[in-house]
Structures are given as C-alpha cells and as structure tokens.
Amino acid sequence: MVYEVRWHGRGGQGVVTASDLLARAAVLEGKYVYHAPEFGPERRGAPVRAYTRISNEPIEQHFGIYNPDAVVVIDPSLLKLHDLILSGIKPGGLLVVNAKTVDSDLLERAKELRLSLWSVDAYTIAMDIFGNPLYNTPMLGAFTRAAGLVKLESVLSAVKERFRSPVAFERNAEAIKKAYEEVSKIV
Amino acid sequence: MAVGVQVGRQTRVGMSGNEAVAYAVKQSNVDVVAAYPITPQTIIVERIAEYVNNGELNAACVAVESEHSALSACIGASLTGARVFTATSSQGLALMWEILWIASAMRTPIVMALANRALSAPINIHCSHDDAYAVRDAGWIQFFAEDVQEAYDLTIQAFRIAEDERVLFPVIVNLDGFILSHGVEALYVLDDESVNAFLPPRKPINTIDVEKPMTYGPLVLYDYYMEFKRAQAEAFNNSYPAILGILQEYSKLSGRNYAPIKTYGMEDAEAALVVLGSSAGTARFVARRLREQGKKVGVVSLTLYRPFPRDELARVLRRVKSVVVMDRSYSFGSPGAQLFMDVASALYDEKERPLLVNAVYGLGGRDFTAEQAEMAFRIALETARSGEVKERQVWLGVR
Numbered sequence: 042m043v044y045e046v047r048w049h050g051r052g053g054q055g056v057v058t059a060s061d062l063l064a065r066a067a068v069l070e071g072k073y074v075y076h077a078p079e080f081g082p083e084r085r086g087a088p089v090r091a092y093t094r095i096s097n098e099p100i101e102q103h104f105g106i107y108n109p110d111a112v113v114v115i116d117p118s119l120l121k122l123h124d125l126i127l128s129g130i131k132p133g134g135l136l137v138v139n140a141k142t143v144d145s146d147l148l149e150r151a152k153e154l155r156l157s158l159w160s161v162d163a164y165t166i167a168m169d170i171f172g173n174p175l176y177n178t179p180m181l182g183a184f185t186r187a188a189g190l191v192k193l194e195s196v197l198s199a200v201k202e203r204f205r206s207p208v209a210f211e212r213n214a215e216a217i218k219k220a221y222e223e224v225s226k227i228v
Numbered sequence: 229m230a231v232g233v234q235v236g237r238q239t240r241v242g243m244s245g246n247e248a249v250a251y252a253v254k255q256s257n258v259d260v261v262a263a264y265p266i267t268p269q270t271i272i273v274e275r276i277a278e279y280v281n282n283g284e285l286n287a288a289c290v291a292v293e294s295e296h297s298a299l300s301a302c303i304g305a306s307l308t309g310a311r312v313f314t315a316t317s318s319q320g321l322a323l324m325w326e327i328l329w330i331a332s333a334m335r336t337p338i339v340m341a342l343a344n345r346a347l348s349a350p351i352n353i354h355c356s357h358d359d360a361y362a363v364r365d366a367g368w369i370q371f372f373a374e375d376v377q378e379a380y381d382l383t384i385q386a387f388r389i390a391e392d393e394r395v396l397f398p399v400i401v402n403l404d405g406f407i408l409s410h411g412v413e414a415l416y417v418l419d420d421e422s423v424n425a426f427l428p429p430r431k432p433i434n435t436i437d438v439e440k441p442m443t444y445g446p447l448v449l450y451d452y453y454m455e456f457k458r459a460q461a462e463a464f465n466n467s468y469p470a471i472l473g474i475l476q477e478y479s480k481l482s483g484r485n486y487a488p489i490k491t492y493g494m495e496d497a498e499a500a501l502v503v504l505g506s507s508a509g510t511a512r513f514v515a516r517r518l519r520e521q522g523k524k525v526g527v528v529s530l531t532l533y534r535p536f537p538r539d540e541l542a543r544v545l546r547r548v549k550s551v552v553v554m555d556r557s558y559s560f561g562s563p564g565a566q567l568f569m570d571v572a573s574a575l576y577d578e579k580e581r582p583l584l585v586n587a588v589y590g591l592g593g594r595d596f597t598a599e600q601a602e603m604a605f606r607i608a609l610e611t612a613r614s615g616e617v618k619e620r621q622v623w624l625g626v627r
Binding site: 107 | 231232240241242404406407408410412413414506507510512513595598
C-alpha cells in the first residue's frame with residue numbers, strides 16, 4: 042500500500058522541508074519513500090507544493106501526486122482556494138489545516154468528500170515558540186498525530202538530524218510536540 | 229558515518245540524490261573538487277564543502293569563476309595524479325564544452341555528476357536530457373542513475389572506472405534534475421572500509437613531474453591527428469570489458485545488480501519502451517499493471533549510455549514487435565531524437581527487428597506521469613498489433 046501526501050504552502054515557509062522530514066522519519070522506520078519538491082526558482086510567497094510517497098514496498102514511480110491520501114495545508118491564506126488544496130484528494134482521505142477556526146465552506150466540502158478534517162492553530166504555536174510564523178514543523182507534528190503513519194519519535198529523530206544546532210532542534214521539537222498535542226479532529 | 233539503520237555492513241539512510249552523490253564522493257576520498265554553482269546540482273558541492281570544512285574529507289575545493297575554469301582546473305589536477313570530481317548542469321555543462329573534449333583526449337580521469345537540466349531558451353531549471361545528449365560525442369563515459377541508490381552507487385563505480393588503466397577516461401554520472409537531485413529516497417550506503425577496498429588510492433600514470441618534464445596537449449596537425457584520434461577511439465571502445473568487470477565486482481560487493489542495461493518483462497514482451505533515468509521506474513510501474521491485464525509489455529533502461537551498449541540492446545530488442553524509444557530531449561532536424569537514433573542504428577544490422585516509434589516527453593521537467601507511460605505502451609502495442617508505424621515521432625504530455 043502506498044500512502045501519498047501533498048503539502049501546500051508558500052515559498053519560504055518550509056513546505057519542502059516538512060515533506061522531506063516526514064520522508065526521512067519514515068525511512069528510519071524501515072519504510073520506502075519518495076519525497077519530491079515542486080518549485081521553480083525560489084520565489085518567496087508563491088504557492089508551493091511538495092509530495093511524500095510512503096510505502097512498505099520499494100517505490101518505483103517518480104512522478105507527482107495527483108490523488109493524495111492526505112493533504113496538509115501549511116499556509117492559512119490558501120484555505121479559501123478549495124480547488125487548489127482539494128484537487129484530486131481521495132474521498133475519505135485526510136485533510137490537515139492550519140487554522141484558528143475552520144470556515145463553514147471548507148467544512149462542507151470536507152463533509153461532501155467524507156474527509157477526515159483535522160485543524161491546529163499553528164500560528165499561535167509558532168509565534169509562542171519562534172516569535173515568527175514558521176508553520177512547517179508544527180504542521181508536521183499535527184500531521185503525524187492525525188495520520189498515525191509514523192511515530193512522533195521518528196519525526197523528532199529526523200528533525201534532530203536536520204537541525205544540527207541544539208537550539209533550533211529544541212524549538213522545532215517543542216513546536217512539533219505542541220501541535221501534536223493540540224491538533225483536533227473537526228469531522 | 230551516515231545516520232541510519234545498520235544492515236550488515238551497510239547503512240539504510242534517507243538522502244536526496246545530491247546528498248547521496250556528495251556522500252559517495254566523500255567516501256571515495258577525492259583529492260580535488262573544482263565546480264561552479266548551478267541549480268539543481270549546487271547541493272552536491274555545498275555538501276562536499278561542508279565535509280571538507282568539518283574535517284571529514286581531506287580535499288582541495290577550488291573556487292573558480294566559471295564552469296570553463298572548473299573543468300580546466302580538474303584536468304590540471306587529474307594530470308598531477310589527483311582523484312578529481314566536479315558537478316554541473318545544463319548551461320554549466322555547455323560552458324565546459326570545449327574543455328570536455330580536451331579532458332577525454334588527454335585521458336584524464338575525472339568524475340562529474342550531471343544533474344540533468346533543460347538547456348535555455350526559455351530558461352528552465354528542471355529536467356531534460358539535453359545536456360547529457362549534447363556531450364555524447366565528447367569521449368566521456370556516461371551513466372544514467374534511475375534512483376538515488378544508483379546515483380550513490382554509480383558515483384563510487386565511476387571513480388574506479390575512470391582511473392582504471394584499461395580506461396583512463398572521464399566519466400559522467402547523470403541524475404535527473406530535481407526528480408532525483410532533490411528527491412529523497414531510502415538507500416543503502418556502504419561502510420568506508422568496503423569503499424576503500426573497492427576503490428584504493430589512484431595509481432596514476434604519466435603524471436606531471438617537474439623532474440621529468442613532458443609535453444601535454446601539444447599541437448598535432450595532419451601528420452598525426454588522425455592516428456591520435458584512432459588511438460583514442462580504440463581506447464574508448466576497449467574500455468567496455470573493463471567497465472563490465474567493475475560493474476560486476478561492485479554488484480558482488482553491494483548485493484545490487486549493475487549492468488549496462490536493465491530489463492523488465494523482456495523474456496516474452498511484444499511491445500517495449502526504451503528509457504533513460506528516473507523514467508525507468510515509472511515505466512516498470514505501469515508495465516506491471518498492464519501485465520496484470522495480460523498485455524505483453526517490457527521495459528529496457530540504459531544504465532550505461534556511452535559507450536553505447538549496442539550488442540546487449542540489440543539482443544533484447546530484436547524479437548520484440550514494436551518499441552517506443554523515449555527521449556527527454558529533441559534533436560532539431562535529425563531523423564529522430566538522440567536515443568532513438570542510437571537504438572535505430574543498433575538494430576539496423578539485425579535480421580529481425582522491431583518497428584520503432586520515437587516519443588519526445590518530459591521536457592523542462594514536465595511530469596512523466598503513469599498516464600503518459602501508459603500512452604507510450606498503448607502506441608507500442610497498437611503498432612505491434614497493426615504491424616505498421618502510424619507516426620514515427622510523437623510528443624507525449626504536450627498541450
């Protein structure tokens with residue numbers, strides 16, 4: 042079984058890093074992965090996507106993800122772009138969003154598609170911990186809990202390997218754990 | 229040491245193609261790295277610079293002002309007997325062009341990672357095979373990696389091949405830009421001791437020596453130029469058995485099979501695709517699904533592109549009814565795109581040979597989807613069924 046995740050955010054928010062960290066966490070659990078960024082020349086603020094494909098079997102397919110099992114929306118300003126973020130999502134799939142409260146329109150669309158919708162206020166978590174709206178690691182924590190695909194410890198190990206500075210690791214680990222605890226299922 | 233899960237003498241890690249190449253270069257104990265940054269290759273050289281800075285690798289990183297200078301520095305370093313590495317992409321390789329031929333003719337072992345990227349214009353940073361194809365005649369051995377594991381493995385093998393006395397040619401390891409250079413996958417890396425045993429320090433010949441001055445790269449006119457080229461041609465062709473032997477030795481060491489070509493389903497395939505690079509996996513993925521529906525399809529991918537594995541390819545393709553040759557590039561005004569022309573030439577002398585179609589696809593990073601691969605197989609199957617080629621060249625995935 043291949044599990045496919047599509048990440049949405051904006052350039053500069055670490056969308057690619059979130060997908061990359063998830064892939065590396067899965068590798069630590071003996072899984073096979075393909076993480077691919079989708080970006081042009083670095084354009085801060087432009088919508089960016091990243092893909093994570095995870096499987097217990099070797100992965101041969103090297104193309105983008107068009108029918109994701111899960112979508113994670115890192116940037117709250119993309120939540121109104123339903124066609125973008127819900128494009129091709131499998132009915133019954135998982136949607137994890139960064140929002141203080143989920144708009145009723147999105148809730149309706151999620152219900153129509155029988156999605157499992159999880160939400161976390163990554164803004165407040167990020168401002169408390171980083172003093173900056175850095176959403177990627179808290180949203181990785183939220184996804185980890187909502188999907189139950191990889192263990193929190195594996196994610197933290199991947200983060201430790203990535204952020205060599207102890208301070209950066211501690212802060213990101215704190216953000217991940219907080220979002221992991223705070224994320225809640227809406228439907 | 230790589231952080232990951234220990235499996236025998238190897239470690240299972242997650243890395244991008246660029247990281248895997250840099251790690252292989254570090255384990256290969258390279259002496260000199262001269263490169264100029266260009267997307268999507270940049271991370272390779274950044275990582276190597278980190279290894280040097282951290283004291284994990286004792287090498288000279290030569291900062292240069294252009295790719296032209298980078299390769300020139302590599303030639304000089306290689307002539308002194310050093311183990312030499314460079315990396316580039318697209319326009320960077322284009323700027324190396326005149327020096328590429330010199331590196332081969334002067335028989336300087338150099339390993340280059342080429343993160344394949346489309347040539348301008350319009351400016352693009354994503355994958356085409358324009359760059360690799362454009363230097364196919366320059367006298368470099370060329371490999372194509374189909375995944376991150378192969379990018380790692382082929383880099384280590386490339387040093388051994390380039391420096392072998394029976395070879396002494398520069399080697400390019402191609403990895404699809406972004407798809408593999410930035411794609412993260414699980415792979416197994418060897419322990420340092422195994423790499424050291426497989427790849428001992430270089431034993432150079434005819435090195436620059438101030439005590440024993442010699443002329444390198446002299447002027448040779450019609451008196452000897454042709455004999456020189458004939459000698460270079462023979463040397464290049466004669467390198468083939470050495471390459472095969474080294475691939476086999478590494479296969480034994482790693483437990484992963486390396487050969488000039490890879491096949492899937494070719495025992496009984498009626499229709500097949502021939503591909504390079506990361507598309508191989510996608511093609512096999514789709515071929516498996518079509519086989520479940522009873523379609524006799526197969527895939528041939530080339531790990532070795534130069535010297536071209538003509539005999540092996542002819543052997544597996546001659547009895548197939550129809551073959552679609554996939555080109556991630558276009559050759560203006562040619563009878564077909566680049567790989568197509570090679571495959572057609574390889575098959576020309578065969579009594580039996582397949583009907584050939586050329587598919588141009590994936591230019592500038594256009595995603596090579598399962599649907600496109602399926603379309604290519606359908607064209608091959610329909611050609612096999614009807615016994616005639618409807619269109620000799622098709623463009624897949626173009627609007």
